[in-house]
Amino acid sequence: MGLKVLLVATHNGQSLDEQVHHSVTAVRSLTSVFDVAVTGHHIDPIIAEASRIDGAQKVFVVTDLLLDKQLAEPVTQALSPLVALYDLVVFSSNTTTKNILPRLAAVHKISPITDVCEILSKRSFKRPIYAGNIIETVSTKQPKVLISIRAASYQRTPLLDQASGKIVHKACAALRKYAEYKKSIILKQDRPDLAAAKIVISGGRGLGSAADFKLVYRLADQLNAAVGASRAAVDAGFVSNDYQVGQTGKIIAPSVYVAVGISGAIQHMAGMKDSRIIVAINNDEDAPIFTVCDYGLVGDLFTVVPKMISHIKKRKK
């Protein structure tokens, strides 16, 4: 018998979470075939996507009204019977799974390994600690292993054109209600998703105000880029929390990351150090960001960024 792997595919109600496509690559480094689990309510488009995951054999689907918002308690109940059947259960690290996975693990008295950046074997993994300043190699003898994969460490595996996974609806025992969902304040972004974008332009405290943060949007618009921010920019109210990149925000690895008016605190760098190319604009030549960037410019962002915008506009013509 080969290794039995279950990939838990989370979603935002519309489509699979971007991170799932990266975990597929991680799973495929261990086995070419595996099963997938999705939970939710009225999720036909997501089931269709899940069945196109490259390597998916069976796609287990558990639906229930209580699973609608992917809250930890009902999802734990729904996944519990499935977990029992596998050697390795894989999640993709994001705020949805960070909420669910440890609860699910504890209920099964499993000690999980989260934010894995490299799979060494089915029992040995690397993960970043201390805001990514140190890489820890861990191993476990547990018969059943639960892990989450850090998307920034793995390439994306595209969905197949045709469904390959066989959809299996699983009934679940009556779910018990714990927390009550009230509402979501989801800020509609009409620009690329931070987790998926090729280019990300991030702004920091150096932008000075929410009004001046617009400069970051204008540059991003020219490059079809996503917008990110440092915690200082979020705390100052320039942008909302879902823009935050770093140890306690999003961890991303775009092709190009442009840091504008960001000093480069270790907690920020934890979220973008794996980017292919880092560009930094800062008026302080001693800013730590210059020690990790590929291209840096020492200068006032209020003159540099408008110049960049007009330069890129011209270039496009």
Next chain:
Amino acid sequence: MKILVPIKRVIDYNVVVQIHDNHRDVVTDNVKMSINPFDEIALEEAIRLVESGDATSVDCVAIGCEQSQEQIRQALAMGADKGILVPTDDAIAQDPLCCAQILQRIATDGEYDLVLMGKQAIDNDCNQTGQMLAGLMDWPQATFASELKPSKSGGLEVAREVDGGTEVLRVKCPAVVTVDLRLNEPRYISLPNIMQAKQKPLESISLDALGMTLSPLVTRDRLDYPTPRQSGQVFVDVDVFLKKLDEDGIWD
């Protein structure tokens, strides 16, 4: 409402952490140690709930080395009523499942209504213990809280920071709530507070006394630094900089 706040002793967030020659530990000699910043925020919130009359008391518990008493004293100085130390070796203190099992005992024995804790510790960055505790207790959980208010109908209304924005939940106590950085700004501790804290109770409860034998199911084999990024070129002339970016085709 009785609140329990777990606090962890960690290397201060400003310290550049170094790996020990044995490649298994990090250097802690002469290194500044602090309360994990997220735990400090949880504690601040708990104290505010007492001050507003929504809670009756706040106890704090630390799991780990004897020196964690320093962090407990600090928590008492901030306003916690009682401190509990569960002395363990570092391997247990760093293992979320072991810690969650210990907290389960402390929370059960002490009949707490709310465990308010940091969402992650800045040393191992696990972000697991709160959710595990909620699972073991079979309690509701509200993680990554950026706003918390007692709701009129009982329980707590919690705004959570999630990838897409903010989600609002209502949980009935007993519950576990883990907190994010934006929830509040912890108060400064004054000298009189520190003096006063010396009179407050600090109890030590061994694993033996709890009748628990624990061993971590995940072992740390080795620590390494990540491969450092090569630092690139830094320009002072915008035009030269923009030309170089074009030449290297970075936007393509």
